[in-house]
Amino acid sequence: MSEEKKLTEQESLQLIADMIKKAKGSYHDTGIGSLLWGSVVSIASFVTYLQSVYKFSIGFDIWFIVVAAIVPQIWIAAREKKHTRAKQYDDDTVNAVWLVFGITIFGLSFYQAVIPDATTRLIHSHGWELIKRYTDGSKPEEIVKPFAPSFYSIYLLLYAFPTLVTGIVKKFRPMVVGALLSYIMFIISCFTATNYDMLLGAFTAIVCWFIPGIILRRKYLAGRAAANV
Amino acid sequence: MSLLIGVKEADFTFIREKTNATAGNLSVQVQKLRDAGYIDVVKQFKDNYPQTTCKITPGGIKAFEAYVKTLQEYLKTGT
Numbered sequence: 001m002s003e004e005k006k007l008t009e010q011e012s013l014q015l016i017a018d019m020i021k022k023a024k025g026s027y028h029d030t031g032i033g034s035l036l037w038g039s040v041v042s043i044a045s046f047v048t049y050l051q052s053v054y055k056f057s058i059g060f061d062i063w064f065i066v067v068a069a070i071v072p073q074i075w076i077a078a079r080e081k082k083h084t085r086a087k088q089y090d091d092d093t094v095n096a097v098w099l100v101f102g103i104t105i106f107g108l109s110f111y112q113a114v115i116p117d118a119t120t121r122l123i124h125s126h127g128w129e130l131i132k133r134y135t136d137g138s139k140p141e142e143i144v145k146p147f148a149p150s151f152y153s154i155y156l157l158l159y160a161f162p163t164l165v166t167g168i169v170k171k172f173r174p175m176v177v178g179a180l181l182s183y184i185m186f187i188i189s190c191f192t193a194t195n196y197d198m199l200l201g202a203f204t205a206i207v208c209w210f211i212p213g214i215i216l217r218r219k220y221l222a223g224r225a226a227a228n229v
Numbered sequence: 230m231s232l233l234i235g236v237k238e239a240d241f242t243f244i245r246e247k248t249n250a251t252a253g254n255l256s257v258q259v260q261k262l263r264d265a266g267y268i269d270v271v272k273q274f275k276d277n278y279p280q281t282t283c284k285i286t287p288g289g290i291k292a293f294e295a296y297v298k299t300l301q302e303y304l305k306t307g308t
Contacts, residue, residue, distance in 0.1 A: 015231065016297060019235070019247070086240065088237060089236070
């Protein structure tokens with residue numbers, strides 16, 4: 001058995017620093033979750049945009065694929081938990097942020113689905129309704145349902161939140177960049193027609209999640225290949 | 230110990246990969262640290278494979294901090 005090399009004090013401290021860096025360094029994620037949500041949200045946003053611009057319908061609400069994606073997400077989370085080899089101190093925090101984000105998105109969707117009819121009933125009970133009047137008189141007045149203008153802008157703002165937190169905490173720059181781009185898309189969406197908000201949303205999902213997912217996946221597969229050598 | 234300071238817990242294969250130690254060598258070190266009360270070791274089965282998870286204890290953190298402080302003071306005095 002070979003003798004252990006005696007380290008100097010300087011070398012010992014350097015080794016300690018290197019080990020701590022190695023332990024905390026890489027963001028241990030397979031990237032599958034990011035790829036899943038990046039794909040699903042960008043596809044749903046893009047199809048919604050196409051449907052509104054080219055005036056066609058695919059026969060069902062494309063956003064159901066987002067709800068359906070919860071099933072594989074649960075399976076992915078369970079599988080990753082099983083195969084995790086090290087748990088970072090900030091893992092629980094980051095996971096909590098994504099969980100709260102998911103609940104908030106669900107809450108926003110619930111708001112969007114419920115509020116127009118609920119508001120209509122409320123204003124009718126007070127004896128008034130919303131009317132759309134054409135300023136040039138080209139068409140007759142129409143009764144409209146209450147709506148929040150440019151509502152998808154709020155989703156763009158929200159998409160940035162867990163992405164930026166994860167990027168900062170895990171020191172994962174692609175997600176920081178994705179989140180900053182999401183904020184820019186949010187600002188642009190405040191000045192564009194609602195049609196374009198969906199296109200901006202598709203772009204946001206790609207930069208916030210899909211591209212970082214590809215980067216994470218490549219790192220993960222490279223790490224696995226190196227470990228198997 | 231440096232590795233376990235940086236994570237909440239880690240399994241044996243992770244520690245072996247990061248330290249480039251052999252399984253035998255690492256087992257001996259883990260046992261020594263466990264006997265000294267510096268780490269907790271949990272052994273369980275996952276998918277019929279044994280899995281050993283290590284986690285630093287509060288006593289281990291204290292001992293590690295004291296060790297690092299000693300190293301730093303030694304370097305400061307230049308002796």
